[in-house]
Amino acid sequence: MPRKIREKQLSLQQMARMRAARRPRATDAGIPIDAESLGPEEEGRVVAHFGLNIEVETETRERFRCAVRESLLDDPVCGDRVVWRRVGAEQGVIVSVHARQSxxxxxxxxxxxxxxxxxxxxxxxxxxxxxxxxxxxxxxxxxxxxxxxxxxxxxxxxxxxxxxxxxxxxxxxxxxxxxxxxxxxxxxxxxxxxxxxxxxxxxxxxxxxxxxxxxxxxxxxxxxxxxxxxxxxxxxxxxxxxxxxxxxxxxxxxxxxxxSPGVREFGLHGVIREEIPGLMRDMAPCLGQCRFKDCRHLHEPDCALRTAVETGKIAAARLESMRRILESVPPRNPYF
Ligand SMILES: Nc1nc2c(ncn2[C@@H]2O[C@H](COP(=O)(O)OP(=O)(O)OP(=O)(O)O)[C@@H](O)[C@H]2O)c(=O)[nH]1
Ligand SMILES: [Mg+2]
Ligand SMILES: [Zn+2]
Missing domain, CATH: 3.40.50.300 (P-loop containing nucleotide triphosphate hydrolases)
Structure with a gap:
């Protein structure tokens, strides 16, 4: 096996282990989860996730403090629909997370x-x-x-x-x-x-x-x-x-x-520089109309976006905003 691939697999395994180590465990959260003490499977929605505890709301609007079964791949987050099992009167264990719509x-x-x-x-x-x-x-x-x-x-x-x-x-x-x-x-x-x-x-x-x-x-x-x-x-x-x-x-x-907690800046994730103009609703219709195929919409002659600003179709502040976003986003995303 080429060394590069071996290293990559190792680091993926390490990442999975690190993720699992960070996960709130039922035992750490002080929730006893031996099989006899678990109730039947129920549907719920994650209301909040803090430290070792995840709060789950039932369809009947009761709230339970839950831990996560260690075999779960994804950590449940706020808004997740989950299957969970009761432990005693107020606690539970999340056993699976439903596929996310978004x-x-x-x-x-x-x-x-x-x-x-x-x-x-x-x-x-x-x-x-x-x-x-x-x-x-x-x-x-x-x-x-x-x-x-x-x-x-x-x-x-x-x-x-x-x-x-x-x-x-x-x-x-x-x-x-x-x-x-x-x-x-x-x-x-x-x-x-x-x-x-x-x-x-x-x-x-x-x-x-x-x-x-x-x-x-x-x-x-x-x-x-x-x-x-x-x-x-x-x-x-x-x-x-x-x-x-x-x-x-x-x-x-x-x-x-x-x-959600307030932010000072909002970093874009999963977006590459080339696709930014196409993700802006006022810019998108003008794309492909500049004289130069690789137009950066800065000083190039016959730039369709700048022309649209001059004719009042696009706000100057939006074009300025687009340029700032372009500068802040890498051409290829580091998370891929
Ligand atoms: N004058 C005025 N003050 C408001 C209004 N809405 C909220 N505030 C005040 O603005 C301050 C901040 O409000 P929060 O609701 O805590 O703001 P937040 O966006 O949740 O802040 P973070 O949780 O830190 O992200 C508080 O002092 C509020 O009373 C409003 O309509 N008018
Ligand atoms: Mg707030
Ligand atoms: Zn242009």
Missing amino acids: VLRRPGPYQRLLTMAANVDRIVVVSAAATFNTGLVDRYLVAAQKVGIEPILVINKIDRMTDAATLEAALWPYPRMGYSLFWVSALQDSGMAHLEEALRDRTAIFVGESGVGKSSLINRMVPDACSRTAEVHAATGLGRHATTTARLHRLAGGGFLID
Whole structure:
């Protein structure tokens, strides 16, 4: 066997062992799992994953603290549909994870890939009116396009809007590209009914910078969610991030909302530089129309994208955003 392949197999085995070593074991979590003490198989959904414990909600809306059977290949994540077995009155063991309809990942520290959530069918990109960040929103939209999950844009804290004209000028391209856009205030409970209607019967993950109000919005729609928000957090003085782990909440009228920790940057995973323009809804129709086949859309003559900006079809900020994303993404993905 060539040495290169042997090394690769070894490292895959090592990776599997490392994954297994990090997995919360039933015994470590203090859950006794000898065969006689296990109840029958039941269906459930992962509500949260913290440390050694995974919280699973049953179809009858009871919640159980579960560990994971050691033979499982994938670690269950928030939103996963699982088969689990009861251990005593409040605990359980997850024995298998159903095939995922979708999975959201992002690069984490030390070149590790973080799985954020599974079985999500809407990505709610939340911004605050006073600090709208085109660059971050555009990265989320590229990621959503890549995984084929419909994003929804939410501008929160409109009660604190200082410069409505500038914000409207920054936002006009998005509804034109077909994205739903909601203007809301979690504080004043305004615009929330429309948003809730758009999320009915969906599993939606709330993403965006820390402090934009993701947990506050979810608390409004799910009154018993009690998601920790920044005020509670300020009292503990433990830093800026209020939400530290993804958590799934059930909407009363049907559907699920997943709260996620805020990010400062959103690294794109599984996307190579060449495909970025095709993943941007306003750029895609103009592709292949530049004079040069390898046009970088910077200073080349007869660039279809720049022409589209000049004629007002594409917003200048979006082209600028695309260039920044292109610079930040490697031509070939290191995770492949
Ligand atoms: N003025 C105003 N403040 C709001 C609104 N929504 C949330 N806030 C405040 O914004 C702060 C941050 O809210 P959170 O809900 O904790 O923000 P988050 O996005 O969940 O933050 P992380 O969990 O750190 O990612 C809190 O002090 C909220 O009270 C709003 O509509 N208007
Ligand atoms: Mg939060
Ligand atoms: Zn071009």
